[in-house]
Amino acid sequence: MSWKIMAFSAYKSFTIVFILVVCLFVTISKIIFDEVYKESRIVIDEAFHIPQGLEYCRLNFKFWDPKITTLPGLYIISAVILSPFNACSDYWLKFISFTATFVNYILLFAILQVNNRHDKWKNLFLATNLSLLPPLLFFGNLYYTDTVSITFILLMILLFKIEYIILASVIALFSVIMRQTNIIWVAMLFAHLCLVELYTAVTKKKQVDLSFSDIKLLMQQLQQRKLDVKKVPKSIWCNILSFLAVCLSFVVFIITNKGIVVGDKSAHVMTFHFVQILYFLLFCLIFTWPYFISSVLPFLYLVQQRKVFSLLIISFMGVVVLLNTEVHPYLLADNRHYTFYIWNRFYQNDVFRYLIIPAYYFGGYCFFRCRMLENNLKAVYNY
Incomplete structure (x- = not known):
């Protein structure tokens, strides 16, 4: 019984430390947040985002600033969270990004735990280190799409890793509505999903992280037509189609919008910039x-x-x-x-x-x- 007592004691110790670290992170971040707010109410492109967010928070969905380049995901989230409490102010709009900062911290730790359950102390250190990345920490004090956009990406990755694929695809759609360039993350997960599911269907083996040799084997077997489409479980096709629907929706958006940005298109032209x-x-x-x-x-x-x-x-x-x-x-x-x-x-x-x-x-x-x-x-x- 002694090893069980030791394991429980270690788990309890880690839980206490984890709670203390999170509380410390939130407290220090809140102090910095309030100081930044006192110093400047409007920072950089908040001149566009805050008025837009206030209009959506007041349920005025007809207003749109043509200088804004992203889809209205951030403003919709703001309306959903703040409007019921009549908390439509620049402070509470910024507070959404602040809240997303420590939500990202928890999500990073959860993703690291999924990857490596046996080293939770290292995972806690890595999650803290990643959350303290200066540019990321800075934008947590501003009303920008960056921080909340990362929240949706991390949530999508976490759901994907714990195999809630269809729910992950729903979050993927919201992440793109938050910021169009998130389609890159969605496309990478979609490609990974297709490879894993096809590998499983062909080899009858479950393997999450594919090596180049696995992909080579998969391609060889696909060329030899060893994949019987009718024998592939419907759940696999549902998973693949859910992410495919998001990717195709984005393609339709690009065609109908005639570009990736929704506003100020003349100054935001897509180019190859290696x-x-x-x-x-x-x-x-x-x-x-x-x-x-x-x-x-x-x-x-x-x-x-x-x-x-x-x-x-x-x-x-x-x-x-x-x-x-x-x-x-x-x-x-x-x-x-x-x-x-x-x-x-x-x-x-x-x-x-x-x-x-x-x-x-x-x-x-x-x-x-x-x-x-x-x-x-x-x-x-x-x-």
Whole structure:
């Protein structure tokens, strides 16, 4: 009986610590939230979002600001939550984002628990660390689509992982209504769903995380027509069709709307901007640098051992920077965004754009190295 008592004691201790950490996170976030609100009632694009949110909160659904580019998901949520309590004010609109911040914290922990139930202390640390990401924490104080949009994405992923697929597809639809670019997450889950369900139907084995060898085997068996459509359970087709319906609805929206944004279309034209991938690698490097310290020496060793390969990678990145660096007019004109100052103080200098390329290379190396280490750990510990 002693091991049961110890297990219960450890569970109780963790529960107490978890509650204390969440309460501390909410308390400190609330203090910061109130200070930000006192300093400035309107921040950046809240000049568009807050008036729109107030109109929807007052159930005036005919009003629409043509400068707003996203679908009205945020304003609908605001109306549903605030209107019954007659709490239509800029403070309570912002409070929705604040609430979503610690809801995201809980959802992150829940997703990590699903992935790895045996290391709840590590999951708590990771959920806290992710929730403290500065850009994410900042937008939790503003009435923007970002924070609530992430709430719907995390909820969709959690439901997907615990195999409430149809409910996840409903949340997926709401996530797209919240922010159109969320369709990328929906499409990735849809592709994953199709592969897993087809793999299960063909091999009769349940495997959530498919490797490249599994996908290769699946494609070979599909080419050999070993998938009998009539023998595939109806539940599988329902799951696939539920996500397919969301993706097709988005395609219909794009065609009828003649673009991805609903307003200010002339300033929001879809383009291929591959340099954004390099910016993303640098972003990861800056905000997760303690995690990548251990990669410095292996990276230098790689460069030393594979000089030609490294030169080719850096040259390729240089060509991408040269031919594909896009500068949005708002980036040059709108000094309300921090990216305005980053661009003007650094990237405006052509020399800097190329001097920073080795950092992109290092960021890419760290990204793929960490992914490989993660896969190796999964293989060793079988989780």
